[in-house]
Amino acid sequence: MIEVNDIHKSFGDAHVLKGVSTVFENGKTNLIIGQSGSGKTVFLKCLLGLFYPEEGDIIYDGNSYASLSDKEKRNLRQEMGMVFQGSALFDSMTVAGNVMFPLEMFTKQSVSEMTDRVNAVLKRVNLIDAHHKFPSEISGGMQKRVAIARAIVMNPKYLFCDEPNSGLDPKTAILIDNLIKEITEEYDITTVINTHDMNSVMQIGEKILFLKDGLKEWEGTKNEIFKTDNQAVTDFVYSSDLFKKVRQMYIEERN
Numbered sequence: 001m002i003e004v005n006d007i008h009k010s011f012g013d014a015h016v017l018k019g020v021s022t023v024f025e026n027g028k029t030n031l032i033i034g035q036s037g038s039g040k041t042v043f044l045k046c047l048l049g050l051f052y053p054e055e056g057d058i059i060y061d062g063n064s065y066a067s068l069s070d071k072e073k074r075n076l077r078q079e080m081g082m083v084f085q086g087s088a089l090f091d092s093m094t095v096a097g098n099v100m101f102p103l104e105m106f107t108k109q110s111v112s113e114m115t116d117r118v119n120a121v122l123k124r125v126n127l128i129d130a131h132h133k134f135p136s137e138i139s140g141g142m143q144k145r146v147a148i149a150r151a152i153v154m155n156p157k158y159l160f161c162d163e164p165n166s167g168l169d170p171k172t173a174i175l176i177d178n179l180i181k182e183i184t185e186e187y188d189i190t191t192v193i194n195t196h197d198m199n200s201v202m203q204i205g206e207k208i209l210f211l212k213d214g215l216k217e218w219e220g221t222k223n224e225i226f227k228t229d230n231q232a233v234t235d236f237v238y239s240s241d242l243f244k245k246v247r248q249m250y251i252e253e254r255n
């Protein structure tokens with residue numbers, strides 16, 4: 001579980017996060033949505049410990065980040081997995097090499113232990129047959145699955161995903177969403193996903209945080225987002241005619 005308490009982040013005169021508080025539970029897929037420039041990436045980077053908020057605190061399973069020593073912060077970072085936008089795989093390494101990389105960097109495991117772990121996670125994301133291939137030889141959806149395998153190979157408590165669906169066709173995007181949701185539940189991870197994809201919101205949004213101009217405008221579940229009267233949320237989420245119709249049908253079905 002991650003508790004965010006009133007965090008502020010500025011760059012010079014630009015006050016980007018203006019006091020955001022929320023709770024992300026473990027075993028749940030938590031989504032951050034909001035318009036371009038609303039502060040989603042800055043918020044995610046604060047959760048990752050890449051940006052340090054000037055005010056407020058982030059508490060990881062009872063441990064206040066502000067009170068951790070440098071060594072404890074390094075240990076905490078090793079409990080975090082990250083799926084980057086565009087996958088960010090090493091082109092010169094095979095699928096197995098990419099997934100093994102964090103183990104080689106951060107553990108003292110033997111080659112056979114690392115190989116066993118890599119094979120286990122590749123099996124979990126259904127990519128065991130592609131272990132010897134290079135990123136250029138596999139599809140975008142498979143690359144995302146490699147990125148997910150790499151993010152979970154260290155058995156993280158926290159998983160952060162930046163636009164995990166960008167560049168994928170709708171069907172593959174749903175497969176990736178479902179894989180992240182299943183892994184989150186299976187391993188009881190606290191997962192936070194930065195997304196623009198409204199399909200993801202409807203599909204896997206167990207908790208949705210809507211940021212607007214660096215503030216929490218709204219939060220709730222995928223069912224609550226159908227019913228909300230918050231104008232900023234409805235303008236943003238139901239900007240397409242298709243989603244407007246889906247919302248209308250949902251409301252009518254329940255009346």
Ligand SMILES: Nc1ncnc2c1ncn2[C@@H]1O[C@H](COP(=O)(O)OP(=O)(O)OP(=O)(O)O)[C@@H](O)[C@H]1O
Nearest residue numbers: 011014016034035036037038039040041042043196
């Ligand atoms: N390192 C930085 N230095 C200065 N300003 C920054 C930095 N990072 C982000 N910003 C500013 O913070 C604001 C929020 O940016 P952020 O990237 O968090 O938006 P976002 O909601 O993720 O947008 P998008 O959906 O387009 O990715 C922007 O005005 C941006 O210019």
